[in-house]
């Protein structure tokens with residue numbers, strides 16, 4: 001009997017996912033969930049053929065040069081900016097992600113941020129919890145109406161489309177900008193009108209971002225873009241840290257150039273810019289947009305299925321770098 005291939009699961013996952021992987025592989029897991037720095041990750045991967053990884057595990061040329069047996073790295077995430085795809089291809093390593101299974105849940109959370117930010121929920125709750133509430137006031141925590149407002153979606157991909165679909169119930173006007181214009185069918189289905197980035201920024205009451213992070217989208221929203229937004233508008237980011245220039249956003253929120261922001265992602269997670277904490281007009285979440293029980297389970301299982309397919313057939317369903 002030949003020995004089973006050795007694989008590493010870098011973070012805690014559901015037990016049934018480990019059981020499934022164990023049918024095919026000799027699994028080293030990390031159920032104690034201690035994050036690994038890049039040296040530890042490299043050492044643990046040096047004798048492995050495959051890995052289930054997450055966004056905090058950086059896979060680059062240096063690591064790959066020290067892990068000669070590695071054939072597949074399978075992200076538990078749809079975003080894959082933690083993986084240097086070119087380096088993987090050069091090293092003959094398959095890389096996969098988990099598209100599709102998290103669209104609804106991530107769009108739902110985007111709406112959680114939109115509503116909470118527009119209606120100033122974090123600020124109002126903090127006020128109540130601190131014992132300051134001493135009576136009803138007509139002008140207390142006046143917020144922004146979502147219904148019939150203009151929603152600007154930057155990136156009308158899988159998640160952006162579901163966000164647009166939810167907007168129909170709020171009878172909103174939906175505009176979008178993307179590097180590629182959507183087909184007329186998609187525009188019709190989601191009742192979304194294509195506009196330039198400048199038009200989107202200046203017309204939207206809510207700007208919500210749904211683009212992947214890359215050098216092309218680094219600081220897609222910076223000082224200039226924030227200047228173009230309405231003073232009454234809010235910015236929502238449940239995509240990736242780095243797409244927004246956090247320092248510029250903090251300055252805009254502080255000076256009232258825009259009304260508020262709802263953020264699930266930050267530059268330098270988890271060590272985000274502490275000045276966010278001083279601001280009342282921001283709703284903050286620790287990168288949990290896809291975190292429903294069902295969806296995180298689907299993501300982990302899909303990553304495991306990708307790894308099994310990669311190491312048994314060489315054809316994982318969500319291969320990012322065909323070669």
Ligand code: 8YV
Pocket residue numbers: 053054055056076077078079080102239287289290291
């Ligand atoms: C994940 C995400 O929870 O899928 C993504 O790209 O940002 C989140 O859904 C996270 O990346 C875990 O690796």
